[in-house]
Amino acid sequence: MRMRPTLSWTPTENLPPGSTQLQPVADALAAGGVLVLSGAGISTESGIPDYRGEGGSLSRHTPMTYQDFTAGAQARRRYWARSHLGWRTFGRARPNAGHRAVAAFQRHGVLSGVITQNVDGLHQAAGSLDVVELHGSLDRVVCLSCRTLTPRHELARRLEEANPGFEPSAAVINPDGDADLTDEQIGDFRVVPCTHCGGILKPDVVFFGENVPPARVEHCRALVQAAASVLVLGSSLTVMSGLRFVRQAAQAEKPVLIVNRDPTRGDRYAHTRVTLPLGAALTSIADQLNIPMGTGE
Structure with missing residues (x-):
């Protein structure tokens, strides 16, 4: 269930600091079986603002x-x-480098799936297939x-x-x-x-205050269960609809890696949180792994 927008999380807990080191993310992608969970932060470079952060x-x-x-x-x-x-x-709005990188990773066979909390369709426009739209589509x-x-x-x-x-x-x-x-x-x-x-x-x-359909939740849980690791891209994980999958991965002792400029509610479960801009970070990883980037639409 998505929380009402008046309820927001403030990062007051003693969470691990962010990092600028991309190697743990690159290593996870090189190993394969990565499940991507994306949020509004991946679309900001396409001109769509996010809900939280500066x-x-x-x-x-x-x-x-x-x-x-x-x-x-x-x-x-x-x-x-x-x-x-x-x-x-x-x-x-058009896909940016972050969306194109996710599509490139999928084409290269290192992803086990893509779940997005976004309703903008930009992952699909960049070429990603079988994207689970957790909150539907506009x-x-x-x-x-x-x-x-x-x-x-x-x-x-x-x-x-x-x-x-x-x-x-x-x-x-x-x-x-x-x-x-x-x-x-x-x-x-x-x-x-x-x-x-x-x-x-x-x-x-799925509006705030509305439930994500149970069948969709169970599908996502199955994707988490099948994944080797979970890579969170541009999500504060403030609402339970996304956080529950990070918790599930952590409980199953699967590595959780987060790329987000600000602290997230899931940082305590993460192996690392990278604070670099998403487009540049994912493009750099694609270059390191010799994965060619597409051009989007």
Whole structure:
């Protein structure tokens, strides 16, 4: 379950310091069987901010919760107006060196799997296959009544038709694809229903306060069990949805390696935490292991 965004972890415990040494990560990848668990930090170099850390969006933005979304039409109007605008920018984001490195590692056969907490689809755009989207993806929409899934671009077209002239500007797009807009900018934005049953449409993502589907959790647990080690990339591990897999790996005495600029909630379980920028760090490791990097899309 993803925690409500008002609940955040503060690294006050006596955790091991970060390192700039990449060799432990390179050694784990050379040995193979590495399961990648990525978070918002891997996408910051693509222009998508993360939730925490310096300048993180939680310092100024409260993501929509499932409870708020389902509670009333006005909350859904605010969400869809902001998300519709955010999708225009969010959908133009492109994979960065970190995503391309993960895809290159997978092509080279050193990864056992990829789990991402992100909803941006950038791992797949970089060429990664069979990515487990722990929190879903913004490029799909689900009806809460009939559970029909439809592509996001179809909803975008319908919202454009229902809201001609909707062209507010937003300086910031958040990790959940939400744009910062005022109530005045939202105005009387029109939300459209499911074309199949007239039900409420929601992005196919796990909102804060909502449960990750149990089958997806069990699939991830099986991936951890099968892995030789777990490599965390750009995640603070603040919420239990990702931390539980790090704990599982540690309990099974599998090495946990973390590349993240700030301390994480999983540092106590880690063999090492590298504090270097992700794109440069992973590119350096790929060069060291003679793994050719792809060019993404």
